[in-house]
Amino acid sequence: MKRIEEMTLRERLYFPEILRGMMVTSYHFWRNLAIHILQKVGLARGVKAAITVQYPEERWPYPDTYRGRHRLTLKEDNNTVQCTACFLCATACPAECIYIQAGEYPDNSVEKYPIRYEIDTLRCIYCGFCVEACPCDAIRMDSGTHPGNLGLSRQAFVETKEVLMERSKELAKKGKEGLYEEYVRPYRHV
Ligand code: SF4
Ligand code: SF4
Numbered sequence: 001m002k003r004i005e006e007m008t009l010r011e012r013l014y015f016p017e018i019l020r021g022m023m024v025t026s027y028h029f030w031r032n033l034a035i036h037i038l039q040k041v042g043l044a045r046g047v048k049a050a051i052t053v054q055y056p057e058e059r060w061p062y063p064d065t066y067r068g069r070h071r072l073t074l075k076e077d078n079n080t081v082q083c084t085a086c087f088l089c090a091t092a093c094p095a096e097c098i099y100i101q102a103g104e105y106p107d108n109s110v111e112k113y114p115i116r117y118e119i120d121t122l123r124c125i126y127c128g129f130c131v132e133a134c135p136c137d138a139i140r141m142d143s144g145t146h147p148g149n150l151g152l153s154r155q156a157f158v159e160t161k162e163v164l165m166e167r168s169k170e171l172a173k174k175g176k177e178g179l180y181e182e183y184v185r186p187y188r189h190v
Contacts, residue, residue, distance in 0.1 A: 092133035144176035
């Protein structure tokens with residue numbers, strides 16, 4: 001980057017550069033407008049114009065590796081978490097937003113389980129480290145939905161064990177598309 005004393009008079013004025021920027025923006029605006037109008041009447045079909053995705057009515061398909069909202073995976077009974085409350089996810093979490101309270105099964109002296117498992121989604125940066133750290137495949141981010149406005153209080157953004165378990169059940173029942181549809185429905189009527 002040039003220092004101010006190295007700049008020419010033209011560069012110091014800024015105005016020509018602002019004008020150049022506006023010309024580039026205007027060029028793309030009018031070009032896209034013209035192409036979209038022509039395509040509406042059946043012309044210029046092969047010409048590519050910029051498209052704004054009308055979210056949430058439309059969306060780009062997410063890749064399979066997309067990191068969506070968390071869920072806790074379930075055992076075969078579909079009602080117990082796989083999580084053994086080992087704390088590896090909480091330790092790996094750079095945002096320190098996972099809270100776990102471990103408990104013991106009365107009939108199992110080895111394995112533990114989380115009495116409480118919470119993720120503060122206001123602090124979460126969706127890095128996926130918790131998923132990578134988990135040795136039991138107990139937490140995943142494959143729900144296909146992204147973080148949204150869950151309410152007006154801070155507490156509303158804390159996803160509990162029950163919410164994270166329910167998401168697994170809903171995903172199994174409705175699939176990613178169904179879950180996504182439910183997620184965006186409130187935004188469609190705003
Ligand atoms: S995605 Fe990253 S920030 Fe969010 S809970 Fe997992 S480890 Fe923490
Ligand atoms: S989600 Fe995985 S890493 Fe986190 S406490 Fe449970 S078993 Fe351990």
